[in-house]
Amino acid sequence: MQVRSVWSVPVQRIVFAVLAAGVAVSGSVAGHVYHPEGWEPFDAWAYLLTALVALPLAWCRSAPVVALAVSCTSYVGYLALGYQPSLNWWAPMIALVSVAALREPRVSSAASVLTGAVILYNGVCGRLPVLLVVAQGILIPAIGLAFGYAMRLVTQRNRELRRLSAQLANEQAAHARNAVLGERVRIARELHDVVAHHLSAISVQAGLAAYVFHTDGATARSALSAVADSSREALDELRRLLSMLRVDDRCDDVEGGAPRHAPPGLSRVGELAERLKAANVNVTVHTQGTVRKLALGPDLCAYRVVQEALTNVVKHAAPTSAYVHITYEPEHVMVAVLDDGRSPGGSHEPAISAPKSGYGLIGMRERANLCGGSLSAGPRRKGGYEVRLTLPTSAAPTVSDAPDGGGP
Numbered sequence: 493m494q495v496r497s498v499w500s501v502p503v504q505r506i507v508f509a510v511l512a513a514g515v516a517v518s519g520s521v522a523g524h525v526y527h528p529e530g531w532e533p534f535d536a537w538a539y540l541l542t543a544l545v546a547l548p549l550a551w552c553r554s555a556p557v558v559a560l561a562v563s564c565t566s567y568v569g570y571l572a573l574g575y576q577p578s579l580n581w582w583a584p585m586i587a588l589v590s591v592a593a594l595r596e597p598r599v600s601s602a603a604s605v606l607t608g609a610v611i612l613y614n615g616v617c618g619r620l621p622v623l624l625v626v627a628q629g630i631l632i633p634a635i636g637l638a639f640g641y642a643m644r645l646v647t648q649r650n651r652e653l654r655r656l657s658a659q660l661a662n663e664q665a666a667h668a669r670n671a672v673l674g675e676r677v678r679i680a681r682e683l684h685d686v687v688a689h690h691l692s693a694i695s696v697q698a699g700l701a702a703y704v705f706h707t708d709g710a711t712a713r714s715a716l717s718a719v720a721d722s723s724r725e726a727l728d729e730l731r732r733l734l735s736m737l738r739v740d741d742r743c744d745d746v747e748g749g750a751p752r753h754a755p756p757g758l759s760r761v762g763e764l765a766e767r768l769k770a771a772n773v774n775v776t777v778h779t780q781g782t783v784r785k786l787a788l789g790p791d792l793c794a795y796r797v798v799q800e801a802l803t804n805v806v807k808h809a810a811p812t813s814a815y816v817h818i819t820y821e822p823e824h825v826m827v828a829v830l831d832d833g834r835s836p837g838g839s840h841e842p843a844i845s846a847p848k849s850g851y852g853l854i855g856m857r858e859r860a861n862l863c864g865g866s867l868s869a870g871p872r873r874k875g876g877y878e879v880r881l882t883l884p885t886s887a888a889p890t891v892s893d894a895p896d897g898g899g900p
Contacts, residue, residue: 509550515583516546523578532574541570545580552590560587560603564610571617581614585636592640593647600640604633681796681855692803693722693767700772722767729756757791758827761798761816768802772811775802781820790883793859794818794827797867800852801829801879809833809876826882833876856881 519542523534532538544566548559563583570580588607592600608629615625701715765775786794798816805814809831817828853869856879860867865883872878 504553505550508552511586512547512549515549515579515586516543519546519578519580519583523576523580526576526578528576531576534575537573538570538575541566541573541575542578542580545570545583549583549586549590552587553594556587556590556594557599557603560584560591560606563587564606567610568613571613577614577618581611584610585632588633588636589640589643592637593643597641600637604637607636608633681859691726692807694719694726696772696806697722718767718769725767755788755792756795757786757788758794758798758818758825760795761818764795764799764802765816768806768814773802773806773809774813775816776813777816777818779818779820784820784825784885786825786883786885790825790863790865790885793863793865794825794881794883796859797856797879797881798827798829800856804852805829805831805877812876820885823884824882825885826880828881829879830872831876 520539523538523542527534545563548562548566551559564587567580567584571577584607588600588603591603595603611632612625612629615628620628697715697718701712701719704715705712761777765777768775802814802816805812812832814829814831817826817830819826819828856869857867860881860883863883865881867879867881869879870877
């Protein structure tokens, strides 16, 4: 496997070209200035061979093995003609480092053998002691291999770091997209619950007002008042949802000791039941057990399930009677919404239908699953329909036992 350097290609070319020129000039100057006895004069052939030894270093990036072979061959020819070693032996050493850094270990091992042979020949031609010649032939290639291998490891680690950084950036972008998508789904669910409930109530109440406008003014006025109340509450909840989308809106903003734009919870089910009286749905709320303060998510989930269930009662069963049972247990809170079916006549038609294209029951189940609870819905044997929600809760009791109320 070929390993690329972390430097850009133009920078590498410039660095290797300058290095080749520097070694060539240094070798020429040293050979011209330092000329001990017993060596051939440093003539034109010496300059030419010095250049042939050093200049292949310019191609160490693109063809390190070829550069090493040309440099070693030229240096052997230089020594064979009787010229003093000078500084030319550095060129094969540098070429070996490049081979070890850019090529596989088996290639760099063979290159080290070639370089070691050239260094041994250099020592023999220089009439050095045998022990020193052997030491140079072993140590110099070993040092070149060590430097080259260290450069190879650094390059590989840099490449791996770049890959991991790119992977991390992609994962962070994916997490951000998933978070945005989840937030959109949550807001869409909230908007569906708010708009569906209030507009259904407004539609029924406005229809009732139009029907009795000329015959029962009091009922018409009551229905129109309920329309106004539902409209205001819908606007308030829409403002709360939109304020959640504002960057400068602070969730810890407090007015009068309570968070601004606080979402509704089970404590407001009574208000919900009161509004539906104008739509000819008599809702009875029954609370049993020790009331517990739920976390924000489960509390909103329970309220939205009750709201959606009562909205379906208004849409599919009004006029009728509905019942909301809230049971607090040590580790769970159970909420059941029941109705008697369409009246009059006792036909027991299911109050909540499940059309193929509807999303009400799907949204309720999604809310329950997100909060770690469960939801079931279906017709009752005695007629009507029932929605039952179970949510886990571990909060400590904060309100005394609520009194029992009426039920079906």
